[in-house]
Amino acid sequence: xxxxxxxxxxxxxxxxxxxxxxxxxxxxxxxxxxxxxxxxxxxxxxxxxxxxxxxxxxxxxxxxxxxxxxxxxxxxxxxxxxxxxxxxxxxxxxxxxxxxxxxxxxxxxxxxxxxxxxxxxxxxxxxxxxxxxxxxxxxxxxxxxxxxxxxxxxxxxxxxxxxxxxxxxxxxxxxxxxxxxxxxxxxxxxxxxxxxxxxxxxxxxxxxxxxxxxxxxxxxxxxxxxxxxxxxxxxxxxxxxxxxxxxxxxxxxxxxxxxxxxxxxxxxxxxxxxxxxxxxxxxxxxxxxxxxxxxxxxxxxxxxxxxxxxxxxxxxxxxxxxxxxxxxx
Amino acid sequence: xxxxxxxxxxxxxxxxxxxxxxxxxxxxxxxxxxxxxxxxxxxxxxxxxxxxxxxxxxxxxxxxxxxxxxxxxxxxxxxxxxxxxxxxxxxxxxxxxxxxxxxxxxxxxxxxxxxxxxxxxxxxxxxxxxxxxxxx
Numbered sequence: 473x474x475x476x477x478x479x480x481x482x483x484x485x486x487x488x489x490x491x492x493x494x495x496x497x498x499x500x501x502x503x504x505x506x507x508x509x510x511x512x513x514x515x516x517x518x519x520x521x522x523x524x525x526x527x528x529x530x531x532x533x534x535x536x537x538x539x540x541x542x543x544x545x546x547x548x549x550x551x552x553x554x555x556x557x558x559x560x561x562x563x564x565x566x567x568x569x570x571x572x573x574x575x576x577x578x579x580x581x582x583x584x585x586x587x588x589x590x591x592x593x594x595x596x597x598x599x600x601x602x603x604x605x606x607x608x609x610x611x612x613x614x615x616x617x618x619x620x621x622x623x624x625x626x627x628x629x630x631x632x633x634x635x636x637x638x639x640x641x642x643x644x645x646x647x648x649x650x651x652x653x654x655x656x657x658x659x660x661x662x663x664x665x666x667x668x669x670x671x672x673x674x675x676x677x678x679x680x681x682x683x684x685x686x687x688x689x690x691x692x693x694x695x696x697x698x699x700x701x702x703x704x705x706x707x708x709x710x711x712x713x714x715x716x717x718x719x720x721x722x723x724x725x726x727x728x729x730x731x732x733x734x735x736x737x738x739x740x741x742x743x744x745x746x747x748x749x750x751x752x753x754x755x756x757x758x759x760x761x762x763x764x765x766x767x768x769x770x771x772x773x774x775x776x777x778x779x780x781x782x783x784x785x786x787x788x789x790x791x792x793x794x795x796x797x798x799x800x801x
Numbered sequence: 802x803x804x805x806x807x808x809x810x811x812x813x814x815x816x817x818x819x820x821x822x823x824x825x826x827x828x829x830x831x832x833x834x835x836x837x838x839x840x841x842x843x844x845x846x847x848x849x850x851x852x853x854x855x856x857x858x859x860x861x862x863x864x865x866x867x868x869x870x871x872x873x874x875x876x877x878x879x880x881x882x883x884x885x886x887x888x889x890x891x892x893x894x895x896x897x898x899x900x901x902x903x904x905x906x907x908x909x910x911x912x913x914x915x916x917x918x919x920x921x922x923x924x925x926x927x928x929x930x931x932x933x934x935x936x937x
Binding site: 488489491492493495496500558559562563564565566567568570571579583584585586588 | 804805807826827829830831832833834835836837838839840849850852853854855882883884
């Protein structure tokens with residue numbers, strides 16, 4: 473424990489290596505993770521959390537690079553968690569967001585970490601949230617989470633940030649695409665990037681038309697920007713757009729409300745995780761499982777009844793020994 | 802949970818020959834590693850990345866003749882930052898008589914252009930996990 477506490481102390485004082493190690497331990501689900509997160513939590517909450525998502529190749533990393541620069545020029549320290557997919561077959565990953573980042577001038581103020589989506593225990597949202605909380609507690613004033621929006625991962629990020637920026641390109645599709653569920657529903661700010669290409673204005677109009685009909689979240693009319701990040705066009709406006717949303721959230725306790733709602737889902741998910749792990753451990757140790765499988769296979773019983781029985785047995789066992797989840801905290 | 806090896810891969814300095822390093826990166830990914838490809842970077846930036854990414858391995862690729870100057874500098878800077886456990890591997894076109902010099906300066910292994918991919922994978926696994934690769 474002494475060793476863990478020293479690590480936490482050094483990280484909170486801003487030591488990059490210690491911050492990096494802590495993120496690894498938490499990501500890996502190490503035994504020290506619980507203690508680290510307990511110690512970190514009270515120190516967190518001061519940062520502005522920004523999520524950036526969108527289809528592959530839209531220019532998210534390049535936009536992040538430009539935003540890092542603008543935040544630093546304006547005197548803010550920045551932490552970034554960049555999430556790329558991992559192979560469902562080998563578990564391996566090639567994390568390439570860092571290649572876009574050029575930031576020698578401000579390197580002390582920036583901490584950039586690549587993360588593989590499949591690595592995480594208990595879902596992307598947990599690890600990304602825990603890692604960004606570490607960056608927050610260790611003094612980063614702005615925490616950016618970047619993820620490819622192709623499945624549900626962008627929804628996880630929506631549960632962990634104050635502002636969601638959705639980055640699309642002119643070729644991202646016609647007005648039907650903008651009406652589809654998921655990605656387009658979660659944006660507080662939209663960037664139509666690569667706007668030097670044909671069709672950018674049309675894309676922006678489609679998004680605006682869709683937004684006009686969408687229900688408002690927290691009285692906010694999402695803003696749409698045209699950017700060409702590699703040419704450094706429209707990025708200043710995008711940067712101001714982020715702060716506009718943040719200022720909007722700071723009014724009338726909206727930020728507090730948004731974060732409390734997220735905290736509620738996070739708490740429920742954490743309990744889910746603990747229960748799930750405990751149940752899975754028990755099932756893996758259950759010698760009768762093979763016999764039960766035989767019964768299901770030969771149709772002596774069915775999988776629905778069997779599953780319910782196992783869950784009922786577990787519930788009866790769990791209620792008999794309160795407090796056994798303490799070891800997880 | 803299973804230990805995943807984290808590898809920071811870089812082109813050393815100014816060197817446009819990126820095909821090899823991307824090919825190796827891809828194979829390491831397929832071998833189940835987490836590969837962080839950072840493109841063309843100088844030793845200071847490579848070490849900065851290794852710190853923030855908590856890398857187990859740094860792989861540098863060079864075909865431009867800067868291996869004797871910039872290569873050992875990566876090792877020195879890692880040591881200076883308290884990252885001496887990070888293993889540095891080098892790949893590219895390296896004259897054979899330079900390999901002992903590089904190893905003497907702390908480069909863990911040097912792989913030439915004709916190295917079989919499995920040798921690179923096994924070399925990294927053995928160095929980090931401390932076990933011999935399974936045979937067959």
